[in-house]
Amino acid sequence: MSNSFVRTAILAPEPPPSGEKGAVAWLRRNLLATPKDIVLTVLALVFLTWALFHAIDWLFVQAVWSGPDRTFCATTVQGGIQPDGWSGACWAFINAKFDQIIFGSYTLDQRWRPTLVGILFVLLLVPMLIPSAPRKGLNAILLFGVLPIISIILLYGGFGLEIVETPRWGGLMVTLVLSFVGIAVSFPLGIVLALGRRSHMPIIRTVCVIFIEVVRGVPLITVLFMASVMLPLFLPAGWTVDKLLRAIVGVSIFASAYMAEVIRGGLQAIPKGQFEGADSLGLGYWQKMRLIILPQAIKLVIPGIVNTCIGMFKDTSLVSIISMYDLLGIVRFLFTDPNWASAVTPLTGLIFAGFAFWLFCFGMSRYSAFIERHLDTGHKR
Structure with a gap:
């Protein structure tokens, strides 16, 4: 019996049809699949085009980029030079106050x-x-x-x-000082708290559980208020603690409680065999944690760690409750300058502050994604 009709070589895979790949296929599959999708896509494009056009026009085209005071952004009725109404974004305000936004009254x-x-x-x-x-x-x-x-x-x-006394510090400088010190302190403290909460020693475990649950159960504003207003009441007469130091301690303690729970989640995700394998090698507790367990646990919870850091970076704006002027606080304080009092000044300042916060947070997010890809050695797709 002849087997000449049986193919001995495997054919190379054929490329997918041209209509099933590329941008056109993606649009047809995700945005234009049904009549309802077509209508919603068209309405969304119309709205986005309208919104983007007006945003670009206000932010850049009609914006005022330089000038010594509010008159360049105000109408003639308000004592300005704009004949038909308020100007677009008043970037002249940011330009004039830029040094104060960065350094405060340093x-x-x-x-x-x-x-x-x-x-x-x-x-x-x-x-x-x-x-x-x-x-x-x-x-x-x-x-x-x-x-x-x-x-x-x-x-x-x-x-x-x-x-230069710390009450004169302000702006972006204070935001970076609070966030950097808070991250640098809360990460190792969070690791210690997470290990303590999993400890077999009842006293250590109870202390860590109480600390974490109490701190996580109150708002950051309360922690800052206690550190700034209530703490001096318990100090001896004539004793004082710098307000910036109190804020740093409050932010660090608050973030460490959240960081501890993130780290604990990573520790619980480690298989029991890793602990047993480390014990079989004769490693001590701290050797086991430092060399075997913690590197794996931290790698698993990188998104949670970065999320906590981003949240802490944004929460530094709450120090305004204790009369400290961070980036957002100094921008809002500068709105009180009568030389720049206009209808567009507050919105311009808040957009600038929001963009600055977004820039730092987006940078942390992108670096987190890079580190995840770099360390993804055991879960390749």
Whole structure:
């Protein structure tokens, strides 16, 4: 019996039909599949086009980019130079107040000091964020050990530098100080709390559970209020604690409770065999956690960690409740300047502050996605 009709080689796969791939196929499948989808897509495009046109016109085309005061953004009736109505976005306000938005009321001739701290921070942070950069241990020591000491000396003063009291700090500088210190403190403290909550020692476990549940059960505003207003009442007469330090402690404690639960979720996701394997190697508790368990747990909860950091970065705006002017607080405070009182000034300032917050949060989100892809060695799709 002849087998000549049986093919001995496997045919190469044929490409998909041209109508089933590409942008046109995606549009037909997701946006134009049914008459209802077509109507909704057309209505959405019309609305987006209308909204985008007016947004671009207000933000850029009709905007005022320079000027010494509100008259460049106001109508002639309000004492301005705009004949037909209010101008678009008053970016002249942001341009005139930019230094205050960044530094608050920090001494004018000393602003080179926070600028230098910012440059040092970027120079040390960037290599830390690049996985292939060498000498991570030295970099970490410089970033988390040496830089904070240098920053305190430069920002506050002493050792020959003019003293600049923390009530004069403000703007983006305060937002970055609060968020960076809060993240740097809450992450290791959260790990300790998560391990303590899983401890077999009843006293340690109870203390950690009470701390986490109490802190998570109250709003951040309450924590800041207690740290700023109530704490001095319990101190001896003549004793005081710097208001910025109180805010940093409050934000760090609040974030550490949430961070602890995120880390605990990662610890619970580790298979029991990993713990047993580490025990079979004769590793001690801290060796087991440092070398085997925590690296795997932290890798699993990177999205939760970054989400907590993003939330903490945005929550720094709540320090305005204790009369500290962060980025959003200083922008809102600058609205009270009568030289820039106009109908478009508040909206312009809030859009700028919102964009600044979005820029930092989006950067953290994108870096989180990059790290997830870089560490995704055991779950390849």
